[in-house]
Structure formats: C-alpha cells, structure tokens
Amino acid sequence: MNNTNQFNRRDFIKLAGAASALVVSNSGFARATKPPIGRVVVIGGGYAGATVAKYLRLWSLGSIEVLVVEHNSQFVSCPLSNLVLGGSKSINDLTFGYDALKSNHGIKWVQDTVTAIDASAKKVTMLRGELSYDRLVVAPGVDFNYDTLPMLASAEVQQQIPHAWKAGWQTVNLRKQLEAMPDGGVFVMNVPKAPYRCPPGPYERACQVASYFKAHKPKSKVIVLDANAEIISKKGLFTKVFNETYAGIVDYRPDNAITGVDVVTKTLSTDFDKIKADVLNVIPPQRAGKIAQIANLTEKDYPWCDINFLTYESKLVPNIHVLGDSVAAGLPKSAHMATNQAKVCANAIVQLFAGQAPDPAPVFANTCYSYVTDKSAMHVANVYRYDEGKKIMVSAEGGGVSMSPSEKEGAYAVAWAQNIWADTLT
Amino acid sequence: MKSTQNTRFKNSWFKDSAFLALLLTTSVCMPLIGHAAEVSAFSDVQNIHIRQLAASCAACHGTQGNSVAASGDDGANAVLAGMAPAEFTEKMLGFKDGSRKATVMHHHAKGLTVDEINQLAVHFSQQKRVVTTALKSQTLKAGHE
Structure with a gap:
C-alpha cells in the first residue's frame, strides 16, 4: 500500500469511528469487497501466536489481514509433554495441525524462518521471501542460553x-x-x-x-x-x-x-x-526467543522484552508487539498466560486500527495444572488485573493452589488441555 | 481529518441517509468506511473489556464458552455459552463467598468483582451454543524440531 492510500485509510477509519452507529446498518455493502483495514504479521505459531492470529480475525470481523510465519509444520504442546516421560501419553497425543485454524478464520500462513526485521521499513525478511506489515506480533517462545554451558x-x-x-x-x-x-x-x-x-x-x-x-x-x-x-x-x-x-x-x-x-x-x-x-x-x-533478539526487542543486560501491558507493544520498538514467554513480566511463563496476553493484544490492535483507545484495565485468569502421577494433578489459579500505578499485571486477591493432588484434578487437567487446544487451534 | 470535521460529518452528512446511500454506491473508498465502522461499532456494543475477560475462561471452558470437554457429573469445565445469567451469577457468587463447594473456581471467583461476574453472566448468556469436539491429534513428523 502506498503512502497516499495509507493516509486516506487512516482518515476514513477516524471518520467511521465517529459515525459508526449510522453506518453499521449499511455494512452489507462493505462485506462485498472487504479491503483490510490493516495487515498484521505474526511470527510464531505457538500458543500466543496462534491465539493472537485467531482473535485478530474474530474480533476485527475479518477486517484485519493476518499472516503467520512459523517454521514448523505442526504444533506440539509443551503442556502435558512431561506425561510422555512418565509414559502415560505419547507425543502423538500432543501433536496437532494448523489446517482448522487457517481455514476457519482465513489466516494466511507461511512456513518459513525469519532472518531479519526492519522496523523502520516495517518489513520481515525470511529465508524464502519478505513480508510487509502495519503491525508485527513477535511470539517466539524462549531461546536457550548456552553461554555458561x-x-x-x-x-x-x-x-x-x-x-x-x-x-x-x-x-x-x-x-x-x-x-x-x-x-x-x-x-x-x-x-x-x-x-x-x-x-x-x-x-x-x-x-x-x-x-x-x-x-x-x-x-x-x-x-x-x-x-x-x-x-x-x-x-x-x-x-x-x-x-x-x-x-x-x-x-x-x-x-x-x-x-x-x-x-x-x-x-x-x-x-x-x-x-x-x-x-x-x-x-x-x-532468554527471549531469537527473533526478539534479532529485532532488538531486548536490552543488553536484560534478556526479556519490556512491553506495555495494555497493548503488548514493545517499549523499545514501535509497532512491534511481543507475546508469551519472551515477555518480561513477573507472571508465570505458561500457555494459559500466553493466550491471555494474545487476547489483550488482539483486542488492543483492533482498537488501534479503528483509531480508538485500548482497554485501560485488562483482567485475565491463569490456571495451571501439574501432574504428580500418571493420573493425579494439582493446580495453581489466579486472576490478574492491570495496576494503573505500577503499569503491570498484578495478581488479585483469592488465588491459590489445590489442597492436595487428586485424580479429579487430573481429569480437569485433560479437559483444560482439550479446551485450550481447541481454542488455540480451531 | 480534524475532530471538528468529524463532528460535522456525523451530525449533518450522515443524517442524510439518501446521501449516504449515494456515497456508498458511488465511492470506491466507502467500503473502507463501512468496514472499519462495523469493527468499531462491534467494539462498542460488545464491551471489549468483557469480551477479553470472557475469552480468558476459554482455556477451561472453550471458545466463547463452548467447552469441548464438559465432564457431566460434577459440572466441571461447564459449557457457559447460553447459560442463563441467573445460574451463572448464583454459581459464581457462591464460589466467591465460599457457600458453594469448589475445586478450582473459588480461586477465580474471589479475584473477580461482583460487577465483572454480572457482566460475564450476560456475555456468556448471549453466546451461541455450538457443539464442538476435541481436536484430533496427529503423528509427529520427522522434520519437527
């Protein structure tokens, strides 16, 4: 998209925001052509990346173009993977495809590896091509630091x-x-x-x-x-x-x-x-995933990404959002947390493209189960809410852990996995 | 575009529906307006704060409350889509004040405000019940890391 078009588009979005109640009844006209109001490239198809892609499409009613770049062809769940070591699950119980996610939500998908990000030109370079973006979401998980080993x-x-x-x-x-x-x-x-x-x-x-x-x-x-x-x-x-x-x-x-x-x-x-x-x-x-390092989203002496907790936009590089385990937060690096961050970010990006303010006070919940035998599990569960003074997510009163591990919670943990897999991948 | 122009646009031009229809059918730019407006209008009515908080429940209760793994006997991982607001509120307030037996939910209900519980009740009651099943797994391919 050239500069002139971009200028026009932003102005029209502002206009539309003011006049939404009147125009909405005519949306049938708009649906026929559906030019995107923005393009988001997502790097990483894990819990955070897949979720932000889905919810950007859902909550923008398909008006944001979303492209995911992921180097693997399949999703393998880290949650429950310790059960493979225990012998009660196979890796093939935890492996899923991306087809339903792509086709259900009209998400464009590129299987490739990102090698460079040019933040000023808003361009992602991969081994086999380039992509331009209006906003970039980086969800690369963790990178292992072998400096000491x-x-x-x-x-x-x-x-x-x-x-x-x-x-x-x-x-x-x-x-x-x-x-x-x-x-x-x-x-x-x-x-x-x-x-x-x-x-x-x-x-x-x-x-x-x-x-x-x-x-x-x-x-x-x-x-x-x-x-x-x-x-x-x-x-x-x-x-x-x-x-x-x-x-x-x-x-x-x-x-x-x-x-x-x-x-x-x-x-x-x-x-x-x-x-x-x-x-x-x-x-x-x-430390934060390789792509976060390549894109200069971390500072030298601290290997995680500082972000704004209302939008998950990097504090170092504009128009780049960071999700999941790479985020610097006093929050557990869990799958449920990654999906929560993705939803707050999707909500914020839809608002930003529409010229409106993001939710000033997001709230979300985290539930995390651990299996202690092949059948028994226990949980830690908390609600987290944005603290305006500290500008971070802090845990609310009332969270806590199981009294003791149980087979009942083992069944809940399976249901958790099935629901989060379906939410993330369909 | 300046905000004064926005106001003028809203107050006079768009009130003229005949003009609007003309604009929609003649301007190549209008689909952009219509579509962006649809997004923001959706945001207004749905309450973006509650839709995101409700989406946080999906890890255990499914997308928009359509749990794929509700375990019938003790109500765990319940389907929330289409649940009557009174039922939702009664259960959650019971978890919150401890009068209702809970395994996990008291740790969530205590962290939510009564207002949030009421809004979640309305939100989930408005979600369409869609019967979904657990995602089918695959054989891990050789090329994966």
Whole structure:
C-alpha cells in the first residue's frame, strides 16, 4: 500500500469511528469487497501466536489481514509433554495441525524462518521471501542460553543430553533413554535459574520420571539440582509429593546450580559435587526467543522484552508487539498466560486500527495444572488485573493452589488441555 | 481529518441517509468506511473489556464458552455459552463467598468483582451454543524440531 492510500485509510477509519452507529446498518455493502483495514504479521505459531492470529480475525470481523510465519509444520504442546516421560501419553497425543485454524478464520500462513526485521521499513525478511506489515506480533517462545554451558549447545550432544524443554523429538528421545535405562540407574535433571518457561514444569517432570521408576524400575533414583534457593511453584505440594509419594526415589537439592558437564561420562559439576548420571537432562538457562533478539526487542543486560501491558507493544520498538514467554513480566511463563496476553493484544490492535483507545484495565485468569502421577494433578489459579500505578499485571486477591493432588484434578487437567487446544487451534 | 470535521460529518452528512446511500454506491473508498465502522461499532456494543475477560475462561471452558470437554457429573469445565445469567451469577457468587463447594473456581471467583461476574453472566448468556469436539491429534513428523 502506498503512502497516499495509507493516509486516506487512516482518515476514513477516524471518520467511521465517529459515525459508526449510522453506518453499521449499511455494512452489507462493505462485506462485498472487504479491503483490510490493516495487515498484521505474526511470527510464531505457538500458543500466543496462534491465539493472537485467531482473535485478530474474530474480533476485527475479518477486517484485519493476518499472516503467520512459523517454521514448523505442526504444533506440539509443551503442556502435558512431561506425561510422555512418565509414559502415560505419547507425543502423538500432543501433536496437532494448523489446517482448522487457517481455514476457519482465513489466516494466511507461511512456513518459513525469519532472518531479519526492519522496523523502520516495517518489513520481515525470511529465508524464502519478505513480508510487509502495519503491525508485527513477535511470539517466539524462549531461546536457550548456552553461554555458561557451551558443551551442550550442539545438536549432536543434545542427542545424548536432551533438554526436552520444547516438546518434540527431544521429548521422545528422553523417554527412550529412560526406557533403556536399567533398574537401579540414576536420572539427573536440573532446574535453571528463574525466570524460565513453565515454573512448575521441572518439578512436574521429576514427579513423572519418579512415577515411571516407582512402577517399573523401583531401585532407580531421580536427582533434581535446582539453581534456585527453593521450589519456585506449588512449593508445599511438590515438597510433600517428593517426601511422601516418592520417598527414597526423588532427591531434591536446592541451591545447586550446574557449573559444568562432562558430556562423555554424563557427569555434572556443581559447587559442591560431581554427579554421574545414567540418563541426564539439562534444561538450559533461558532468554527471549531469537527473533526478539534479532529485532532488538531486548536490552543488553536484560534478556526479556519490556512491553506495555495494555497493548503488548514493545517499549523499545514501535509497532512491534511481543507475546508469551519472551515477555518480561513477573507472571508465570505458561500457555494459559500466553493466550491471555494474545487476547489483550488482539483486542488492543483492533482498537488501534479503528483509531480508538485500548482497554485501560485488562483482567485475565491463569490456571495451571501439574501432574504428580500418571493420573493425579494439582493446580495453581489466579486472576490478574492491570495496576494503573505500577503499569503491570498484578495478581488479585483469592488465588491459590489445590489442597492436595487428586485424580479429579487430573481429569480437569485433560479437559483444560482439550479446551485450550481447541481454542488455540480451531 | 480534524475532530471538528468529524463532528460535522456525523451530525449533518450522515443524517442524510439518501446521501449516504449515494456515497456508498458511488465511492470506491466507502467500503473502507463501512468496514472499519462495523469493527468499531462491534467494539462498542460488545464491551471489549468483557469480551477479553470472557475469552480468558476459554482455556477451561472453550471458545466463547463452548467447552469441548464438559465432564457431566460434577459440572466441571461447564459449557457457559447460553447459560442463563441467573445460574451463572448464583454459581459464581457462591464460589466467591465460599457457600458453594469448589475445586478450582473459588480461586477465580474471589479475584473477580461482583460487577465483572454480572457482566460475564450476560456475555456468556448471549453466546451461541455450538457443539464442538476435541481436536484430533496427529503423528509427529520427522522434520519437527
């Protein structure tokens, strides 16, 4: 679109806003041609990216053109992927296509990898082409930072020592290693320094592997080396499960950051010990996704993206919005949170294209389940609302965790997954 | 375009529906006006604040309250689309004040205001019930990371 047209379009949108009540009855005329009122490119088809694409189309009544750039052809859910390690789910239970999302909402889709973003020209460069945008949404998830563990950076080494912190073939690989491990073996895993994707995830993983060992390899051990001073999510509940359900199996060690890894012998170093593993799982420290780094959406000394919580627009680069795990927030990096951010952002972008102010006080809820056995789960749930003074989302009164894990909540967790998958992908 | 012109546009030109019809049929620019207006009008009537808060419930209750996994016996993951406002409000206020037994919902209801609960009740009652099923999963392909 050239400059003259853009000028006209913005003016007409303002006019239309003022006269909406009168014009709306004539919308039948408009529907015949439907020229878009704006074009949004979304980088990333995870929970945040897929959700913002869908809700931009829904809430603009199809008037915003939406293109998603995603390098994978399938969506694999991180939530529930620890159950693959426990053995009660297969990766194929957690893998979905994008076809329904695309066709139900008229979302344009490009399977490619973004290599550069030119914010002044509003242009995205990919391996096989370029896209221009009016607004860009960046939802790249997390990037692993191997600065302190350079020996783990290569794909070859990750065949031996997977992170399995992005659900996919590494998850399958880690499960196979656990299956191949003889009874009496030692599984060693770590918890990286917070913030990282899915705060309760590492502790859930320890429970899932312990659940598998308890049933099939009862002489085996799970050693958890936590870089943090304590369990950082659902602490009381996980402590009880470690000490009771998995007494003699789980050995949890707080304040134990990994300082080195001998990849040949699978031996970890900490400030206190050297620990040899039969199966080793290192979850590296994390930072905002690569695209966020490429687009200069992070500052040098802080690896996450500062955004405006009313619009999710970057505080560093105009017209670029950031969603999901890359966002700098004192909020859990969870799938439900990513979809919430996506909906606030979609709402705001529709308003901005229509020349209107975004919601000044968004409110949303987060529910997060963790499985402690193959069937039992427990939750943490909170409402979050925008604090005008602090200009961030803060948790409201009344949130909390389960009294104890239960099979009932295990069923709720499955229903959560089915609903969030359908909401995100259809 | 200046706001004074906006006002003039609204108050005089658009009141003349014959002129509006002429404009719509003769100007190539008019579809732009019509469509943008439709969006903003939608925003006004639907209350963008509540539509986003309601959409937050979708992780457990489905898009626009159409849960794909309502587990019949204890009312968990209930379908909210088309629920009578009185039923919604009674349940949520019960979760909020503790008079109604809850597993998870008290942690949400206590964080919402009575006004938000009332508005959510109206919002969900207005959503169309669409029977949907859980998404079908696929076999993970070799090329995935």
